[in-house]
Amino acid sequence: MKIFIAPEAELASMVADRYEALLKAKPDAILGGATGSTPLGLYAELVRRNKAGKISFKDVKTFNLDEYVGLDGSHDQSYRYFMNKNLFEQIDIDIANTHVPSGIVTENCADYDKEIEAAGGIDLQLLGIGVDGHIGFNEPGTPLDSLTHVVELEESTRVANSRFFKSIDEVPTHAVTMGIKTVMNARAIILMAIGKSKAEIIAKTLQGPICTEVPASILQLHPFVEFYLDPEAAALLK
Ligand code: GLP
Numbered sequence: 001m002k003i004f005i006a007p008e009a010e011l012a013s014m015v016a017d018r019y020e021a022l023l024k025a026k027p028d029a030i031l032g033g034a035t036g037s038t039p040l041g042l043y044a045e046l047v048r049r050n051k052a053g054k055i056s057f058k059d060v061k062t063f064n065l066d067e068y069v070g071l072d073g074s075h076d077q078s079y080r081y082f083m084n085k086n087l088f089e090q091i092d093i094d095i096a097n098t099h100v101p102s103g104i105v106t107e108n109c110a111d112y113d114k115e116i117e118a119a120g121g122i123d124l125q126l127l128g129i130g131v132d133g134h135i136g137f138n139e140p141g142t143p144l145d146s147l148t149h150v151v152e153l154e155e156s157t158r159v160a161n162s163r164f165f166k167s168i169d170e171v172p173t174h175a176v177t178m179g180i181k182t183v184m185n186a187r188a189i190i191l192m193a194i195g196k197s198k199a200e201i202i203a204k205t206l207q208g209p210i211c212t213e214v215p216a217s218i219l220q221l222h223p224f225v226e227f228y229l230d231p232e233a234a235a236l237l238k
Contacts, residue, residue, distance in 0.1 A: 001219075002226045003206065005234045008194050012041035015126075015190055015228055019046060020055050022124055028059035030116070032125030032183075033087070033100075034136075035064070035079045038192050039126060043087045050091040057093035063116050065127070065136035065183070067103040069150060069174035077164055078103060101148060101176040109176050112148040116182065125186035129193050132156050133201050133214040137177035140213045146179030180218055188224040191216070193233040202229060203236035 004014060022029050033039075049055045064083060073080035080100040088098050101112050116122060127135050132154055138146065139154045152174055162168040183189065193202050205216040206227065219225045 001206070001222075003234075003237075004226065004228050005231060006228070008041065008230045011192060011194070011228045011230060012045045015042050015192060016045040016049060018190065018226070019124070020049060023055045023057070023060070026123060027056065028061070029123045030119050030121065031060055031062045032122040032178075032186055033062050033064040033083060034126040034128050035066070035082045036128040038128040038194050040086060042126075042192065046087065047090040057091045060093055061097040061119050062088075062093070062099060063112070063119070063122060063178075064098075064100040065125075066175050066177040067101045068172040069103050069106055069176060070172050071103045073100070077170075101178075103172075103176060106150050106176050109148045109150060112176075112178070113182055116185075122186040123188065125183055125189045127183070127189060127191040127216075127219075129191060129198060129201060129205065129216050130157055131160060131197055131201055133205060133216045135180070135183055135191070135216045135219070137175040138180050138183075138215045140215060142180055142212060142215055144184075144212060144218055145181050147182055148176065148178050150174055150176055180215060184218065184222055188226075189219060189222055190226050190228060191219065192228045194230045196232040196235065198229075198233040199236045202227075202233050203238075207238060 067079045071078035088095055132140055137151050139151055158171040162171050165171050204214045208217055210217045210220055
């Protein structure tokens with residue numbers, strides 16, 4: 001486990017360096033995508049490097065972590081919409097190679113794991129973290145051997161994410177998410193966290209006991225995990 005602490009503006013560029021190195025070594029890499037405010041700076045930097053001709057996504061495949069149940073890709077709060085707008089439409093990726101779990105057809109969501117496996121497995125999975133320690137939408141209590149599945153969202157998650165909706169009533173109650181095992185199967189993982197609201201959960205995740213109550217704490221067991229934190233998110237680390 002490696003921990004990097006730097007101001008927010010530098011983090012995006014440090015993580016983009018990791019993507020650049022990976023794509024040079026493996027132009028057809030399989031990337032695991034994340035949503036939320038945290039990766040926005042990184043995505044802007046990847047777009048910039050793509051436009052500058054430094055990196056290409058033309059042979060890349062992506063698999064996103066999660067999606068809200070009930071929202072299709074045309075809904076402006078769906079994670080498919082977020083990814084198209086903030087990354088895919090701005091880079092040279094083939095949109096057919098981008099995957100986001102369906103929030104509409106959720107019956108066979110574990111097939112998502114089979115698709116990931118058939119593609120060769122995820123080379124680099126990006127993660128943010130929820131204030132309750134969720135990764136993707138794996139809320140506290142999620143079994144560590146879980147594959148892609150439907151979850152009921154915690155009230156704290158709905159409240160935190162309601163800032164993007166007109167009101168809390170519009171925030172979906174359920175989501176589809178890669179499971180914890182799906183995430184842990186990735187060959188390398190990068191978790192980014194920014195801001196003081198993440199300080200407590202970052203300390204528990206990195207230095208607390210590994211437990212299902214803090215889903216992200218399982219990452220301590222991953223052989224290639226890197227944490228990129230700003231000083232505020234890292235403030236409670238010992
Ligand atoms: C959502 C997503 C997570 C993300 C989290 C944190 O709940 N499902 O994947 O990590 O939000 O979001 P933010 O980066 O906006 O703090």
